[in-house]
Amino acid sequence: MNWLAVVLLLVVAAAVVLRWRRPAWYWMSFGVTLAVVRVLFRYASVMDACGLTVPPPRWRLTLARLTNRPVPRPRAPRVLRVRPTRTGLALKLKLRPGQDAFDVAASCDRLRHSFAMYGVTSRELRSGVVEVRMTGYDVLKRVQMPAKTDTRPMRVPVALREDGAVHYRDYRAVPHALTIGATESGKSVYQRNLVAGLAPMNVALVGIDCKQGVELFPLARRFSALADNPDTAADLLDALVSYMEDVYQLIRAEQRITSDVPDAEIASDIWDLPAGLRPVPVVVMVDEVAELALFATKAEEKRRDQIITALARLAQLGRAAGIYLEVCGQRFGSELGKGITMLRAQLTGRTAHRVNDESSANMAFADIAPDAVLAAIQIPTDMPGVAITGDATGGWARIRAPHTSLRQAVNTCNRYADLTPDLPALAPFRPVLGIPAPKDAPAVESIPATV
Numbered sequence: 006m007n008w009l010a011v012v013l014l015l016v017v018a019a020a021v022v023l024r025w026r027r028p029a030w031y032w033m034s035f036g037v038t039l040a041v042v043r044v045l046f047r048y049a050s051v052m053d054a055c056g057l058t059v060p061p062p063r064w065r066l067t068l069a070r071l072t073n074r075p076v077p078r079p080r081a082p083r084v085l086r087v088r089p090t091r092t093g094l095a096l097k098l099k100l101r102p103g104q105d106a107f108d109v110a111a112s113c114d115r116l117r118h119s120f121a122m123y124g125v126t127s128r129e130l131r132s133g134v135v136e137v138r139m140t141g142y143d144v145l146k147r148v149q150m151p152a153k154t155d156t157r158p159m160r161v162p163v164a165l166r167e168d169g170a171v172h173y174r175d176y177r178a179v180p181h182a183l184t185i186g187a188t189e190s191g192k193s194v195y196q197r198n199l200v201a202g203l204a205p206m207n208v209a210l211v212g213i214d215c216k217q218g219v220e221l222f223p224l225a226r227r228f229s230a231l232a233d234n235p236d237t238a239a240d241l242l243d244a245l246v247s248y249m250e251d252v253y254q255l256i257r258a259e260q261r262i263t264s265d266v267p268d269a270e271i272a273s274d275i276w277d278l279p280a281g282l283r284p285v286p287v288v289v290m291v292d293e294v295a296e297l298a299l300f301a302t303k304a305e306e307k308r309r310d311q312i313i314t315a316l317a318r319l320a321q322l323g324r325a326a327g328i329y330l331e332v333c334g335q336r337f338g339s340e341l342g343k344g345i346t347m348l349r350a351q352l353t354g355r356t357a358h359r360v361n362d363e364s365s366a367n368m369a370f371a372d373i374a375p376d377a378v379l380a381a382i383q384i385p386t387d388m389p390g391v392a393i394t395g396d397a398t399g400g401w402a403r404i405r406a407p408h409t410s411l412r413q414a415v416n417t418c419n420r421y422a423d424l425t426p427d428l429p430a431l432a433p434f435r436p437v438l439g440i441p442a443p444k445d446a447p448a449v450e451s452i453p454a455t456v
């Protein structure tokens with residue numbers, strides 16, 4: 006008997022320590038079983054208390070009265086499936102007549118504390134069927150991506166959502182995206198995760214990094230073209246526009262051939278072209294975009310207009326040619342001058358890290374998901390990397406990318422360096438590896454060391 010008590014005590018102590026230090030392990034070892042039992046045991050009473058039940062149908066009430074049996078209880082949505090996941094539980098519910106998905110969504114917070122879970126969200130799978138996702142712990146505190154993720158092309162598992170699902174940056178569904186955030190909010194780490202995720206794929210990476218190349222140049226082995234200042238960026242973007250026009254000519258040439266063949270598919274973008282003819286997709290990463298839009302002299306203003314026009318053309322026409330934009334900056338509003346609002350409207354994938362004010366959050370979401378604005382300004386300063394992501398569907402989610410260091414990203418890029426496509430149209434911008442710094446670069450010794 007004593008032994009049993011000791012073992013029980015040890016198990017409870019292990020559970021308490023795990024829950025405190027390693028919530029993910031606690032969930033996999035103890036939490037999931039306890040949660041399944043708790044949810045199933047309390048289901049009917051919690052749903053009743055949360056107002057998610059409907060009265061029984063009249064015929065059952067009449068039958069009960071006629072047969073002198075107890076009055077049937079109100080009915081909760083029918084549980085179709087309870088599926089334990091790596092981070093929580095997923096319940097599939099069939100709603101009763103008179104209920105709708107909004108009722109469940111509005112009760113998520115009540116369900117969360119009634120079932121003693123960390124978070125609860127819901128979404129309608131199809132008419133009358135709702136999935137309620139519960140998380141057992143704060144999955145964003147220490148992000149661990151699942152070992153197995155979707156491997157469809159041009160879909161990068163870049164972060165974890167607060168409901169435990171993987172957040173994908175899907176270039177074919179949402180071709181162009183804008184990421185904003187205050188300084189030190191986690192934009193570079195997010196972009197690093199994107200590069201590391203794209204590195205093993207059949208894709209050309211093009212980078213414009215006006216932070217003198219500090220973020221993207223270390224990853225140069227996996228980049229087909231790089232620019233580290235606005236002058237080179239302007240030329241690079243013009244070369245990309247010409248390349249895009251060439252790809253359109255290729256699609257038209259293929260259309261001319263297939264249009265005479267009855268029943269043949271007619272290509273309207275690169276993905277419809279036969280594999281042997283399809284140009285490699287290109288992802289253009291732009292870091293600190295505001296640097297491209299600022300000017301002090303007439304010549305710089307001309308360059309700025311050239312850059313914004315090229316970006317707007319790529320955003321408008323790039324998708325069919327397989328050119329995708331990933332624009333990143335601290336702010337991206339009309340104060341950056343003409344053409345910015347039009348360009349932003351084309352960047353329909355939006356991610357906002359911590360921002361300093363509401364107007365920055367509005368730049369990301371006011372036009373596509375107004376509900377997300379409040380969520381973006383509430384991101385705490387002590388959680389760098391946490392962001393709100395939304396797209397033109399109006400939906401949004403809280404996400405956090407794993408903490409990928411520059412070293413890890415460089416290692417990934419070096420490992421896949423042989424996959425770097427050679428794009429002759431962008432040859433002048435191909436990064437030159439392993440050469441000394443340019444002659445006019447300031448000597449490192451001229452920068453005073455800190456004490």
Ligand SMILES: Nc1ncnc2c1ncn2[C@@H]1O[C@H](COP(=O)(O)OP(=O)(O)OP(=O)(O)O)[C@@H](O)[C@H]1O
Nearest residue numbers: 187188189190191192193194389390405406407408
């Ligand atoms: N997902 C994350 N998880 C944990 N820490 C993170 C995450 N993202 C960023 N950080 C930390 O936050 C700090 C700032 O990150 P990062 O350099 O990406 O910010 P930034 O927005 O690019 O800043 P800046 O605009 O000044 O370059 C870094 O110390 C980084 O380690």
